[in-house]
Amino acid sequence: MPSHTFTLNGKRITVEAEDDVRLLWVLRDLLGVTGPKYGCGLGVCQACTSHLNGKAFNPCSVPVAKITPDDEITTIEGLPATVGKDLHPMQEAWLDLDVAQCGYCQPGQIMTAVAKVRQAAAEGREVTDADLDQIRNICRCGTYSRIREAIKAGAKNM
Amino acid sequence: MAEPSRSSRNPQSVPEGVGRRRVLAYLLAAPTLAVGVRFGLDAVDGPAAEAAVPSPPQPEDLFDLGDLQNLAAAPTSGLITVQVHSDGTASFAVPRAEVGQGMTTAVAMMVAEELDLPLEKVRVSLADARPELLMNQLTGGSNSMRSSYLPVRTAAAVARERLVATAAAQWGVAASELTTRDGVVAYGTRKQATYGSLAEAAASARVLPAATRPRLKKPSEFTVLGTSRNRIDALDAVTGRKRFGMDHQVPGAKPAMVRRPPTLNGTVEAVHNTDAVRQMPGITDVVPLRHGVAVRGETFGQCIDALRALEVTWGPGTVDGESDETVLRKLRAAALPMVVPPLLTKKIDAEFTFAFASNSPLEPDNAIADVRADRAEIWASLKVPIVAQREIADRLGLPQHAVTVHVVEGGGSFGRHLFHDVAAEAAEISQKTGKPVKLSWSRTDTFRQGRTHPMSLSRVRATYALGQVLSYEQRHTSAQTDFGHGLGEMITSTAAKLPVAGNLSFAETIFELTQSSPYDFGVTTQLLNEVPLGFNTGSMRNIYSPNVTCARELIVDQLASRMGKDPVAFRRGFLKDERLRAVLDKAVEVGNWGRSLPAGMAQGIGLHAEYRGAVATLVEIDCRPETVNRKIRDAVTGPRVTKALMVVDAGFAINPRGLEAQMAGCLNDALALALTSSLHIKDGIPLEGSWDEYFYTRQWNTPPELRVVVMPSTSDKPSGAGELGVAPAFAAVACAYARATGTLPTRFPINHDTLSFEPLPLEPSTPQSPTDGLDRAF
Numbered sequence: 001m002p003s004h005t006f007t008l009n010g011k012r013i014t015v016e017a018e019d020d021v022r023l024l025w026v027l028r029d030l031l032g033v034t035g036p037k038y039g040c041g042l043g044v045c046q047a048c049t050s051h052l053n054g055k056a057f058n059p060c061s062v063p064v065a066k067i068t069p070d071d072e073i074t075t076i077e078g079l080p081a082t083v084g085k086d087l088h089p090m091q092e093a094w095l096d097l098d099v100a101q102c103g104y105c106q107p108g109q110i111m112t113a114v115a116k117v118r119q120a121a122a123e124g125r126e127v128t129d130a131d132l133d134q135i136r137n138i139c140r141c142g143t144y145s146r147i148r149e150a151i152k153a154g155a156k157n158m
Numbered sequence: 159m160a161e162p163s164r165s166s167r168n169p170q171s172v173p174e175g176v177g178r179r180r181v182l183a184y185l186l187a188a189p190t191l192a193v194g195v196r197f198g199l200d201a202v203d204g205p206a207a208e209a210a211v212p213s214p215p216q217p218e219d220l221f222d223l224g225d226l227q228n229l230a231a232a233p234t235s236g237l238i239t240v241q242v243h244s245d246g247t248a249s250f251a252v253p254r255a256e257v258g259q260g261m262t263t264a265v266a267m268m269v270a271e272e273l274d275l276p277l278e279k280v281r282v283s284l285a286d287a288r289p290e291l292l293m294n295q296l297t298g299g300s301n302s303m304r305s306s307y308l309p310v311r312t313a314a315a316v317a318r319e320r321l322v323a324t325a326a327a328q329w330g331v332a333a334s335e336l337t338t339r340d341g342v343v344a345y346g347t348r349k350q351a352t353y354g355s356l357a358e359a360a361a362s363a364r365v366l367p368a369a370t371r372p373r374l375k376k377p378s379e380f381t382v383l384g385t386s387r388n389r390i391d392a393l394d395a396v397t398g399r400k401r402f403g404m405d406h407q408v409p410g411a412k413p414a415m416v417r418r419p420p421t422l423n424g425t426v427e428a429v430h431n432t433d434a435v436r437q438m439p440g441i442t443d444v445v446p447l448r449h450g451v452a453v454r455g456e457t458f459g460q461c462i463d464a465l466r467a468l469e470v471t472w473g474p475g476t477v478d479g480e481s482d483e484t485v486l487r488k489l490r491a492a493a494l495p496m497v498v499p500p501l502l503t504k505k506i507d508a509e510f511t512f513a514f515a516s517n518s519p520l521e522p523d524n525a526i527a528d529v530r531a532d533r534a535e536i537w538a539s540l541k542v543p544i545v546a547q548r549e550i551a552d553r554l555g556l557p558q559h560a561v562t563v564h565v566v567e568g569g570g571s572f573g574r575h576l577f578h579d580v581a582a583e584a585a586e587i588s589q590k591t592g593k594p595v596k597l598s599w600s601r602t603d604t605f606r607q608g609r610t611h612p613m614s615l616s617r618v619r620a621t622y623a624l625g626q627v628l629s630y631e632q633r634h635t636s637a638q639t640d641f642g643h644g645l646g647e648m649i650t651s652t653a654a655k656l657p658v659a660g661n662l663s664f665a666e667t668i669f670e671l672t673q674s675s676p677y678d679f680g681v682t683t684q685l686l687n688e689v690p691l692g693f694n695t696g697s698m699r700n701i702y703s704p705n706v707t708c709a710r711e712l713i714v715d716q717l718a719s720r721m722g723k724d725p726v727a728f729r730r731g732f733l734k735d736e737r738l739r740a741v742l743d744k745a746v747e748v749g750n751w752g753r754s755l756p757a758g759m760a761q762g763i764g765l766h767a768e769y770r771g772a773v774a775t776l777v778e779i780d781c782r783p784e785t786v787n788r789k790i791r792d793a794v795t796g797p798r799v800t801k802a803l804m805v806v807d808a809g810f811a812i813n814p815r816g817l818e819a820q821m822a823g824c825l826n827d828a829l830a831l832a833l834t835s836s837l838h839i840k841d842g843i844p845l846e847g848s849w850d851e852y853f854y855t856r857q858w859n860t861p862p863e864l865r866v867v868v869m870p871s872t873s874d875k876p877s878g879a880g881e882l883g884v885a886p887a888f889a890a891v892a893c894a895y896a897r898a899t900g901t902l903p904t905r906f907p908i909n910h911d912t913l914s915f916e917p918l919p920l921e922p923s924t925p926q927s928p929t930d931g932l933d934r935a936f
Contacts, residue, residue, distance in 0.1 A: 018439050018460070022927050025457035029413055034405040035398025037569070038458065039520050040601035041927045043934065044849045047520060052935055061931025076398035087397075094396045098388040098815055101823060102258025103395030104402060104521045104569025119936055133858045134790070138849050140520040140570045141258050142826025143819060144860035 004064050006071045008033070009078025019065035024048050026064045027075065035076035035107045039138065046137035049108035049115075050075045056115030076107035079114065090114050093154030101141035109137050109147055117155040127155055183316040183372070184237060185362035190244055191320055192361065193368070194237030195313040238285075240269055240313040242321065246341050246354030248275055250310065251285040255297040255541045256391075257519070257571035259880045260816035263390045264303055265310055267813060271382040272314035272375060274338040275353065282390065287543035287563035297541035297575075303812060303876040304770070308374075315372035324360040325351050377810065377874055384871070386815035391567075402569045403524040404598055406537055411526050411594035412442065413458040414587050416450040417465035418607050420920035421475035421842035422694060423449055430469040438464050445590040449607075450923075452587045454595055459927065462600070466922040476692035478842035482613070485691065485839065486511060489615040489635045492689045496619045498629040498681060503621040506716050508902065510618075512705040513836035513910045514637075514844065515611040516852055517698040518604040521569025527584035528594035533560045538581040539568030546578030550585050572827075573697040574609055577640075600924035602847040607923075610837055610844070611698035612637030612691075616709035620679065620717055627717060627732065630679035634706055638688040639665050640695045673706055676767055677714065677732040699824070703768055703885035704831055708906065711764045711889035712896060725763055725893070726751055737872055738767050741774040741805040748867055749776035749803040758782035759800075762894025766886035769878030772807045775825070775890035777861070781898040794834045794853040794914050797898070799891060802861040804883055809873035817879055818866040824883025825864065826855040831884070832891040834859060836910045847918035847925065853909075 005014045008031070017026050024041070027033040027050075036059055039047030043061035050059055051074040052067075059073075067073070079088045087095075090113050100106045112135055120127045132148050139147065186192040240250050250269055256262045266280040273280075288295060318338055325343040326333040328351075337344050341353045377384065394400035419425070426446050435453065436444045440460035445452050453464040489511075525538035534554055540546050543563045551561040568575055584597035599608070614636035621629045669686035684706065718728035726746055733739045742765060745751070751761060755778065764775045778801040788795045804821040811817045834853040837844040846852040896902055905911065918925050 017457075020463075020929075021440075021457055021459045022929075025413075025459035028404075029457040029459075032407065034401070037402070037520075038404065038522065038598065040522075040848055041458075041462070042601065042848050042850075042925060043928045043931055045520065045601070052932070055935040057935040058931045061928040061934075063929050066929075066932060076396075080397075091396045095388065095392050098392060098819070100389060100392050100395035101260070101819055102519070102521070102568065102570045103391065103400045104258075104519070106395045107398045110396060115936055129862055135857045138520055138854060138856065139826075140518075140572070140854060141819075142823035142855060142860075144826060144855070144857055145822055145864040146819070148857070148860075148862075 002065070004067060005069045006067045006073060008073050009075060010081055017064050020063045023059035023062045023064050023067060027059060033075055033077060037104055037107060039105070044136070046112060047105050047108040049111040049137065051111060051115065054118065056112050076111060079111065088114065089157035090150070090154035092157070093150040097146050097150045097153065099143055099146040099150050101143050105137055105139045109139065112137050113147070113151045113154060114158070117151065117158055127151060183312055183368035185320065185366045185368060186239060187364050188241065188361055190357035190361050191242040191317055192239050193313045193316045193320065194239045195309045195316070196237060238309060238313065240273070240310070240317050242317055242353050242357045242360070244354050244357050246352050247279045247281055248273055248314070248317070249281045249283070251283045252306070253285040253288060253295040254302050255539055255565055255568060255571065255575060256284060257539060257568035257575060259820060260389055260813065261302045263387060263816060264812045265306055266390050267382050267387060268307065268310040269314045271380060272311045273318045275341045277382060277387060277390070279341055284565040284567070286565060287547040295542070295544050301878060304878055307876055311374055312372060315374050316368045319372050320360050321353055321356050324356050328359070377871065383812055384810065384814070387813050388815065400567065402521055403526065403537065403539060403566050404596055406526060406566060408526050408528060408537065408594055408596070411528060411596045412454055412456060413461050414452055414454040414584070414595040414597045415458060415461035415465050415600060415924065416447065416452045416583070416597070416603070417468045417470060418450045418603055418923040419472045419475060420923070421478045422607065423692070424475035425449060425473035426451060426470060427473045428471040430471070431467070435464050435467050438467060443591040443593065444468070445587060447583065447586060452590070454587065454591055454593065458598060462924055462926065465924060466926060468922070475842050480691065480842055481840050482513070482838060485613050485637055486615070488689050488691065489613065489637065492687050493615060493617055493635045494633045494685050494687050496617070496631045496633065497683070498619065498621060498631055503623045503628055504720070505619060505621045506713060506720070507619050508617070508709070508713060508716070508904065510616045510705070510709040510712070510904050510906065512614045512616070512906045514613045514839055515698060515831065515835060516605050516837055516844070516846070517573040517609055517611055517696060518852070519568065519570025519572060519574055522601055522604050523574065523580040523599040523608060524597060525581040525584035526594070526596050527581065527588040529554060529585050529588040532556070534585060535562045535564070536581050536585060537564045537566050538578070538584070539571065539575045540565055540578055540581060541571065541575045542578070546581055549578065550582050553582055554585055554589055572699045573611070577609060577696055601849070602918060602924050605837070605846045605852055606844050607694065609694050609696035612639060612693060612695045614705050616705055618709055618713045620713055622717060622721065625721060627677070627679040629681040630675055630677070632684040632706065632710065634669070634684065634686045634702065636686065636688050637693055638690045638695060639697060639701070641665060641668065641697070669702055672701060672703060672768060675710060676735045676738050676765060678734045679732060699827055700881040700884035703766065704828065704888040707764065707766045707885035708832070708888045708892050712892055712902065715893050715896060716902065724752070729763070729765065735767055735772065737772040737807050738765050738774070741772050741807050741869060744867055744869065745774035745776040745803055745805040748805065748865070751776060756782070758898055760894050760898035762890045762892070762897060764886040764889030764893060766882070766889065768885070769882055770809055770873070771877030771879055771882045773821070773883050773886045774805045775883070775886040776803045777801065777887070777890045777894050779891065779894040779898050781895065790858050792850045793856065793858060794909055795858060796833055796909055797895060798859065799829060799861045799894070801863040802887070803865045803867070804887065805867045805869065806879070806883065807869040807872050808879045808882070809875050809877040810871045811868050812876050814868045817868055820879050821866045821883045822864060824881065825887045826860055827884050828887030828891055829855045829859055831888050831907060832895070833907050834909055836907050838910070838913060843920065845913070845917040851915045851917070853914070
């Protein structure tokens with residue numbers, strides 16, 4: 001079976017898996033990293049959103065063979081370490097505003113939020129309501145308003 | 159209704175003191191202090207006095223669904239237990255499901271309050287199926303807070319008094335000299351002992367009835383209950399540590415998925431390539447089921463590959479000939495007649511249709527099962543675990559006690575987890591393969607083969623003359639809703655005690671216990687008729703109320719308009735529920751009712767009372783072309799609610815911050831029901847297969863401004879709140895849309911007649927995952 005080497009949450013790892021197995025299942029079923037959630041497997045719901053070299057992506061839609069040894073993958077479990085703290089400012093904002101209801105979408109929401117704020121910052125601006133309207137992550141509990149508030153609050157401390 | 163009595167305009171205070179009810183408490187034999195109480199004795203409100211009002215009381219006014227559940231729970235013998243541990247924490251296993259509504263946080267607050275223990279030292283877990291609790295282990299009907307409020311507090315208060323008595327004995331002082339605070343018993347400044355240090359000494363060697371009835375705190379003494387607290391599971395949720403069904407690691411339990419038929423409940427006639435599929439990479443097993451073929455393998459991805467490769471001949475399903483149009487025809491044919499003849503009066507007649515909707519949570523249906531020859535163990539999010547345990551045992555051929563059912567945290571429910579079909583399927587696959595399995599339905603399975611809130615038709619006739627509404631008749635006709643998950647049994651066991659006459663079906667009983675009109679509209683009747691059709695149906699958040707209330711409030715606006723009155727002024731004139739009047743007045747004030755808006759925008763108001771709570775929703779909608787036609791990839795945009803206000807009277811709000819969250823969720827569900835989300839049934843199956851086809855509210859639909867106002871307490875007891883806001887919000891959005899467009903919308907959601915997507919193929923039943931995810935990284 002092919003083996004795949006990459007950096008996952010700051011650690012170099014090697015895993016054996018068929019080339020076409022989507023990264024989500026490599027993370028969840030083979031490596032036991034369960035922060036990224038399965039919500040559709042279609043790149044729609046965004047519950048599995050994680051970061052590849054700092055950019056938000058859906059592991060459900062990427063065959064593991066497309067990940068190269070130079071790639072750094074960060075899941076919700078590895079997000080705090082990217083800022084050298086116990087919690088990322090976006091997670092702190094989430095706690096302050098008590099955003100989560102069932103919590104199933106929240107890892108993906110937070111990973112999307114961090115990428116959105118970085119994307120705006122790279123363009124030299126703050127996140128706007130128009131940016132927030134473009135976020136595709138489903139929250140079936142409907143805590144969208146608190147998500148919007150938390151992104152704005154978290155952005156201030158990033 | 160909000161009011162348990164008919165004393166609407168002259169509310170009499172019904173004595174609510176704890177002296178009126180008794181919760182038996184026991185000290186249990188355990189290594190550290192453990193107090194057990196009977197569960198569910200709370201809040202069995204007596205029927206209230208009759209009062210003369212123009213509209214005679216409807217059954218829901220006297221006795222509602224939550225009361226029914228409380229009554230059903232009353233004679234059960236099972237105890238729930240609060241335990242104090244040597245580390246100074248307290249624990250409680252709640253016989254309910256947590257599916258995101260903050261129930262565990264609220265229950266922890268009850269324990270913390272009466273035990274005088276910091277909230278962070280209370281651990282709440284979900285109890286396994288406990289058959290001895292009978293029907294008292296059902297999460298539904300927004301009943302959890304109402305049924306646990308008195309028993310849980312009683313157990314905690316007994317524990318606190320026992321800790322005090324233990325310290326008093328050790329120190330040789332009177333218990334009355336001691337105080338408790340933050341998990342410490344103190345004798346002034348002279349002596350202190352932590353609960354942890356007393357927990358063993360306070361334990362009982364045998365089961366004893368608690369010596370005295372504990373003193374519960376008065377609301378004026380509360381420091382935890384009634385204050386806003388964050389969720390106790392929030393840190394786990396934001397760090398990815400919170401474990402949902404498929405996150406649990408059970409030795410040997412490997413992924414399993416099912417190839418499903420192209421019509422609802424189709425059967426397997428033949429599988430043509432079992433051996434070849436079993437040889438595919440990672441696959442360990444292929445087994446036929448009644449309604450599908452299961453595959454088990456190393457990863458879910460390989461299960462998807464395998465189920466897609468299966469060649470299956472399918473037998474017919476249960477609704478192969480049915481589509482939206484055929485169902486609607488049957489509903490129209492079954493609608494009950496109106497009885498008030500519109501003689502010499504003016505009248506409004508209207509018919510509203512509400513499309514099929516999916517109660518799918520974001521977490522796809524799943525369960526873990528480990529079935530052995532003589533026993534089985536199940537892990538699943540189940541709201542009625544006892545029924546699941548019994549029926550799974552039957553199907554496996556095992557005695558009930560040989561099946562252990564663990565209730566795990568659910569990633570939403572909205573009614574779905576009342577059913578245990580997924581857990582039963584996992585058990586069947588484990589039994590047939592002889593191996594433990596982690597079964598997950600695919601997203602497409604959940605929409606196409608999962609539970610639906612069935613299509614319904616609501617006809618309303620109102621007659622009016624001389625400024626009075628003389629009659630209000632509503633005939634609600636629905637494809638049958640499946641209540642075969644325990645609530646039906648609860649009704650059977652309590653039928654003789656319910657204030658509904660005759661031989662009503664389960665569904666009719668629930669309808670009569672949940673629906674009532676809050677207006678003095680003269681002769682008022684609301685009746686349900688259901689048509690059995692063979693769909694996989696079930697309750698969805700707030701069951702019948704959203705559709706019934708939406709139709710009613712639209713007609714109320716029409717009546718106001720016919721009589722030349724403002725919608726708010728008209729409602730004020732006819733409301734018979736003081737708590738609804740209060741939330742309406744607050745909404746009008748805070749939401750600035752009547753403010754001027756550009757053409758194409760309008761405000762809408764919706765009112766609803768249920769579960770002994772009351773809500774007014776005021777929204778502003780933008781139906782201008784530039785908004786309606788805004789473009790977002792693969793999205794339904796359409797009219798946008800730009801501002802929303804929910805004013806809620808939940809009796810006593812245990813955790814206002816949690817209540818606000820529930821109201822926000824209710825509003826977003828309502829937006830979906832009114833504007834965007836439905837299932838299209840075609841030739842025996844829903845066409846929707848993903849979240850870009852079933853258009854639940856997204857960020858581009860949600861209002862940029864949402865405000866929730868929690869009214870000051872109107873009771874010493876909590877009402878149900880998890881579903882309370884869906885109906886009024888749905889009504890408010892519909893009324894706002896009607897006013898903004900100058901039309902009367904009669905088909906919901908308003909976009910249902912336009913199919914806004916290209917349906918995924920019906921076969922294979924689960925689509926392949928994309929491979930281009932890196933192209934969309936940002």
